[in-house]
Amino acid sequence: MKIINKKILAKTQITKIVQFKLDAPAIAKKAKAGQFVVVMATEKSERIPLTLVDSNPKEGTIVLIVQEAGFSTKQLGEFQEGDSLYSVTGPLGHSTEIKNHGKIILVGGGVGIAEIYPVAKALKKVGNDLTVIIGAKTKELLILEKKLKELADSLCIATDDGSSGRKGFVTDILDELINKQRYDLVYAVGPLVMMQEVAKRTKERNIKTLVSLSVLMVDATGMCGCCRVSVGGETKFACVDGPEFDAHLVDWGELGKRNNVYKKQENHICRLNNL
Numbered sequence: 001m002k003i004i005n006k007k008i009l010a011k012t013q014i015t016k017i018v019q020f021k022l023d024a025p026a027i028a029k030k031a032k033a034g035q036f037v038v039v040m041a042t043e044k045s046e047r048i049p050l051t052l053v054d055s056n057p058k059e060g061t062i063v064l065i066v067q068e069a070g071f072s073t074k075q076l077g078e079f080q081e082g083d084s085l086y087s088v089t090g091p092l093g094h095s096t097e098i099k100n101h102g103k104i105i106l107v108g109g110g111v112g113i114a115e116i117y118p119v120a121k122a123l124k125k126v127g128n129d130l131t132v133i134i135g136a137k138t139k140e141l142l143i144l145e146k147k148l149k150e151l152a153d154s155l156c157i158a159t160d161d162g163s164s165g166r167k168g169f170v171t172d173i174l175d176e177l178i179n180k181q182r183y184d185l186v187y188a189v190g191p192l193v194m195m196q197e198v199a200k201r202t203k204e205r206n207i208k209t210l211v212s213l214s215v216l217m218v219d220a221t222g223m224c225g226c227c228r229v230s231v232g233g234e235t236k237f238a239c240v241d242g243p244e245f246d247a248h249l250v251d252w253g254e255l256g257k258r259n260n261v262y263k264k265q266e267n268h269i270c271r272l273n274n275l
């Protein structure tokens with residue numbers, strides 16, 4: 001694990017979703033699909049966990065995608081090409097088990113699409129048959145569509161307003177697919193409600209399902225307990241035991257409540273800034 005200032009080599013922005021390409025050779029060398037980093041924009045910023053969307057060990061670069069939602073992510077979004085972030089720590093968390101499962105459906109909702117891309121890339125390399133379902137509120141918020149189209153054997157799209165693909169939800173498409181034929185694995189990343197709905201559907205049909213949990217994190221080293229989640233009746237920490245878990249064993253009700261605890265404070269200004 002390394003903590004070093006990281007320079008932004010490129011920045012692209014689509015509405016409130018920002019993609020950064022960073023100079024981070026030590027992380028790029030070790031990054032594996034499913035892992036994440038913790039970013040601090042400035043010395044006094046909060047720590048933001050972000051998925052390693054892509055990495056290039058030869059170039060020494062990594063790609064991160066952040067959705068501007070609260071104070072800290074908006075602050076990060078203000079950084080420009082040529083700026084350096086205070087720190088990027090990683091790679092963290094367990095990587096995805098990459099093997100030939102057979103027929104897989106990957107479901108990505110909103111900024112969760114960024115998390116399924118590296119997993120899809122790695123699973124395709126070992127010969128899996130991939131159906132990818134991506135969804136967002138509107139066409140403008142669909143990310144990585146072109147890259148996933150190149151990778152997937154089949155790409156299905158759903159938008160809430162029907163501006164791209166099917167009008168509706170990713171779970172509508174999932175229902176149709178799993179009713180038609182047997183799949184060996186479903187992998188889902190997105191809003192908690194979406195992952196919970198995916199888990200409900202696949203549990204009924206006994207299809208192994210993994211989810212990567214984007215939960216609140218502070219230290220990301222298993223010490224603070226902030227990312228606690230109950231899985232199969234056991235307490236796990238998403239930062240060190242995850243971020244991937246068996247979707248059928250996650251206590252979704254408890255997780256939803258924990259993630260909502262700080263909703264009101266989402267736009268607060270960290271008091272550390274006044275010290």
Ligand code: FES
Nearest residue numbers: 218220222225239
């Ligand atoms: S973020 Fe503190 S234990 Fe996981």
